[in-house]
Amino acid sequence: MKLIFAGTPEFAAQALQAIIAAGHEVALVLTQPDRPAGRGMTLQPSAVKKVALEHGIEVFQPLTLRDAEAQAKIAAFGAEVMVVAAYGLILPQVVLDMPRFGCINIHGSLLPRWRGAAPIQRALLAGDAETGVCIMQMEAGLDTGPVLLRRAFSIEAVDTTGTLHDRLAALGAGLVVEVLGKLPLPAESQPAEGVTYAHKIEKVEALVDWSRSATELDRHIRAFNPFPGAQALFGGQTVKIWQATPVAGQGEIGVILSVDRHSIVIACGEGALAVSELQKAGGKRLPVQQFLAGHPLKVGERFDRPE
Incomplete structure (x- = not known):
């Protein structure tokens, strides 16, 4: 399948690696602009950009997807689907509608619980017994789209955000490959009950x-x-x-x-x-x-x- 991948941190990089390994054609990678990091505050590429460059995939790092030039570039690739994981930019409706199978998102919670930016930390803080990954068909709302595939696992008494991140990233990488191999899939609308928001963590x-x-x-x-x-x-x-x-x-x-x-x-x-x-x-x-x-x-x- 010819696709575009949009993501930034390690959570997304694992999914990109799995998609490449499964034999899909990743025509373009979207990721956040390089950011200053380390003691010297030199510009550093995202984890996703590093994977893309290792595999010779073109990288596009726009500041926004709302301008016509960025949208025209994405449209030119004629991708069948876009996979999004912790990208960090809002996808306007025109971009969501571009691929034949739309845009699908890898989200590290059991939707509709913990929509938003920090689902792993919020699940731990709340004392949730379980978490998991949902592969979701994206729409304009914040993590409101119907779910194509979900998988849950228990949160252990010793789990940290770090250990849960690694388990969720590995699970998400496997599930998105499974979904890509079965598209089009029926999607299940999220229930109106049980909605919670995982607001960004403040220091x-x-x-x-x-x-x-x-x-x-x-x-x-x-x-x-x-x-x-x-x-x-x-x-x-x-x-x-x-x-x-x-x-x-x-x-x-x-x-x-x-x-x-x-x-x-x-x-x-x-x-x-x-x-x-x-x-x-x-x-x-x-x-x-x-x-x-x-x-x-x-x-x-x-x-x-x-x-």
């Missing part, structure tokens, strides 16, 4: 509020791993918490209840959190024993409450 949300329950904070820490990292405050300094487990315990909120070489136990609004991996600003992620060697913490000391 300020990463702050740890010890007045919340240990169960909530466990989900919070896993949701912000690997980015931007759950941020606690101690003595006015930021300490990122990367790994923790809810445990029994009670005390004044934010106070350290016990310290040993395996964990630092901190009182929460309900229960306590045994923290086992931390990172001081400018430092490395460290297990508790190594962290304490450079930053001793004592029973009775207290983590700050966010303002």
Whole structure:
């Protein structure tokens, strides 16, 4: 099948690799413009652009798809379908209508739950029992289109955004290849009930509020791993918490209840959190024993409450 692929991050790059491996003709790749990154803030290509260049596929990086020149370029390829995954630009109706089979999207949630930009983090923060991937026929609304294929799996107690991302990306890559091999497929309209929106994650949300329950904070820490990292405050300094487990315990909120070489136990609004991996600003992620060697913490000391 002759297709156009539109995507930007690693989640999309895995799908592009799978589509190429399945033997489809990817005539054009759309991706976000190169962005400055790293210490030198040099321009870096997206993960999708790297895959496209490795396979000699033409790359197009418009700032918008609303101008006639960009639309004419896309139309000229005569693609049968466009596959979209975490692209980052809105597709106007004229573009959605161009391919014979329209545009299909790989979305990392069980629609209509968690439409929008951050479905993985929002599912973890909400304590969802499962997540999955939907391959959706795109329409003008935000992730409102009918679903061609869906597959679910359980969210485990140790899952982070990072681990879920990898499982969802692999699943999405497999499902989109399956759909491409069966087009045209019947699509199932999304139900009106159960709609939730996965609003974009803001850095300020990463702050740890010890007045919340240990169960909530466990989900919070896993949701912000690997980015931007759950941020606690101690003595006015930021300490990122990367790994923790809810445990029994009670005390004044934010106070350290016990310290040993395996964990630092901190009182929460309900229960306590045994923290086992931390990172001081400018430092490395460290297990508790190594962290304490450079930053001793004592029973009775207290983590700050966010303002």
